[in-house]
Amino acid sequence: MxxxxxxxxxxxxxxxxxxxxxxxxxxxxxxxxxxxxxxxxxxxxxxxxxxxxxxxxxxxxxxxxxxxxxxxxxxxxxxxxxxxxxxxxxxxxxxxxxxxxxxxxxxxxxxxxxxxxxxxxxxxxxxxxxxxxxxxxxxxxxxGYEGLARNTEYTKETDTWGLMFEDEFKGLTSYIITDFLSIVMTYQGNDGDYVTYGDKPDVAQTATNQARDFLIQHKDKVRKYYDAGSEVQQMFLNEDIYLAQVWSGPAAKLIMDGHPIEISVPKEGTYGxxxxxxxxxxxxxxxxxxxxxxxxxxxxxxxxxxxxxxxxxxxxxxxxxxxxxxxxxxxSLPDEQAQRIQFFSSVNRDMKNEMIDKAAAEIKAA
The missing domain is CATH 3.40.190.10 (Periplasmic binding protein-like II)
Structure with a gap:
């Protein structure tokens, strides 16, 4: 196959x-x-x-x-x-x-x-x-795609995932660990989808560890790690968080309902x-x-x-x-943001799942 x-x-x-x-x-x-x-x-x-x-x-x-x-x-x-x-x-x-x-x-x-x-x-x-x-x-x-969602009443417009790690948002961000690890790898200039790591497991592990350590370093920014779209929607509605990595669906639903939420694809890119x-x-x-x-x-x-x-x-x-x-x-997305989306690949999924799952457990335990 x-x-x-x-x-x-x-x-x-x-x-x-x-x-x-x-x-x-x-x-x-x-x-x-x-x-x-x-x-x-x-x-x-x-x-x-x-x-x-x-x-x-x-x-x-x-x-x-x-x-x-x-x-x-x-x-x-x-x-x-x-x-x-x-x-x-x-x-x-x-x-x-x-x-x-x-x-x-x-x-x-x-x-x-x-x-x-x-x-x-x-x-x-x-x-x-x-x-x-x-x-x-x-x-x-x-x-859909994974984007950076923000409450426009409490955050500034941005073009980088780096906003998630600024000190002013301590305890005010949320994300799905396994998804955000891939994005952080991309943010750091690595291959967050592991497509190029087929014969380079050591390189893949180094890149994974780098993202893992970065998220542990910035763990104080996280209000809660979430699993379902309804969870992140409720946190935005309660103003428990101002920023989140989200699937486009839950964010778009909030926007459709008139809430002050914006979703964007930062310059470092994302996955669809x-x-x-x-x-x-x-x-x-x-x-x-x-x-x-x-x-x-x-x-x-x-x-x-x-x-x-x-x-x-x-x-x-x-x-x-x-x-x-x-x-x-x-x-809708501006053309330049849409150009930053790459669909997840099925290549090297076993390697990716194993390394990402292990790193996610280590982040939770840290």
């Missing part, structure tokens, strides 16, 4: 995707269904309740959502369940796709079963980001990611899973609802035209 990467150019296309108004067809009742249930493991607020209600009414298929906040938890659960999974659809980020595939956890996507497959935005047509050796393994869903819906290998309700995937593609209004709830940019065509001006502004 080949690893695959996404270039900065394709990152820009992904984050700018979603133009052109489409008709909004009704969800089509399936002629046959393997069962009347579909089990989906996904993130909070990724699937709008209004869509679930309409889908269940139109198809008679019950949607059961199991929430997750971590790719590793999804992977471990599927691995433990083996050939008898309890989930039909999982939500995987592009750079973790090869890990799931190498463990035979996902089935190839039969796009011929999706009548609405052509309603993906132009940058995702044919899902090249999720295609390996001519086989497609997922439905593109939402795209793509979420997809993936059918599990040996899914107990595969027919119902395909009915669900086809229905969620059926209109840009569904994609817009997903964007409003999650804050991430939709992979579905026509969504930008459904959003209002404030919502579009929350999702």
């Amino acid at each position: 080949k690893d695959f990467t996404t270039t900065r150019r394709s990152t820009l296309k992904l984050l700018a995707a979603g133009t052109g108004i489409l008709a909004a067809p009704a969800i089509i009742r399936p002629a046959f269904a393997q069962s009347k249930v579909v089990n989906i493991t996904t993130y909070d607020k990724f699937v709008p309740q209004s869509f679930i209600d309409q889908f269940q009414k139109d198809t008679g298929i019950e949607v059961r959502i199991r929430l997750t906040d971590d790719q590793g938890k999804q992977y471990n659960l599927l691995t433990a369940e083996g050939a008898t999974p309890s989930t039909d659809i999982v939500t995987v980020t592009g750079h973790r796709l090869s890990q799931f595939l190498n463990s035979n956890l996902l089935s190839a996507l039969d796009t011929g079963r999706l009548k609405n497959w052509d309603k993906l935005a132009a940058a995702y047509k044919g899902a090249p980001q999720l295609t390996i050796d001519g086989t497609t393994y997922g439905l593109p869903l939402l795209a 990611f793509l979420y997809s819906f993936n059918v599990v290998n040996n899914a107990p309700n595969a027919d119902a899973a395909y009915t669900f995937l086809d229905a969620i593609l059926s209109s840009p209004e569904i994609g817009a609802a997903m964007t409003r709830q999650s804050g991430f940019a939709s992979a579905f065509a026509g969504v930008n035209d459904v959003l209002d001006d404030r919502e579009r502004a929350a999702l």
Whole structure:
């Protein structure tokens, strides 16, 4: 199996995707269904309740959502369940796709079963980001990036991640350790995604240790290490923090709701990611899973609802035209900042995960 990467150019296309108004067809009742249930493991607020209600009414298929906040938890659960999974659809980020595939956890996507497959935005047509050796393994869903979020009432405009380490913000910052370690490595001029470290584990370990020691040195700046987007949102709302490393979704949601938050991509750069819906290998309700995937593609209004709830940019065509001006502004970036985003790669993921996880534990323990 080949690893695959996404270039900065394709990152820009992904984050700018979603133009052109489409008709909004009704969800089509399936002629046959393997069962009347579909089990989906996904993130909070990724699937709008209004869509679930309409889908269940139109198809008679019950949607059961199991929430997750971590790719590793999804992977471990599927691995433990083996050939008898309890989930039909999982939500995987592009750079973790090869890990799931190498463990035979996902089935190839039969796009011929999706009548609405052509309603993906132009940058995702044919899902090249999720295609390996001519086989497609997922439905593109939402795209985002890691940015620097700040409360504009208490912080100055900046062009550097260095603002997170200034003494005036002691106890007023927050981040996900494993994510921010990669960004700090980039901030220090190293390869935070480990793509160039395949035959240089000693160099990788030195760069990792440098970032680890730097974060330990500046541990007094941190109010709390967080795990879920809802946590960092609440800290901003309570004014417990003024600065944070965030996924673009939670920050954009705050901006859409009118809070004084700004998200930017500092000059040192950052990383982007793509979420997809993936059918599990040996899914107990595969027919119902395909009915669900086809229905969620059926209109840009569904994609817009997903964007409003999650804050991430939709992979579905026509969504930008459904959003209002404030919502579009929350999702947009100046061109020079968008140029600084690079999608996470699947290359050398085992090395990266091992070194990052160990360093994160050492930071917590320090």
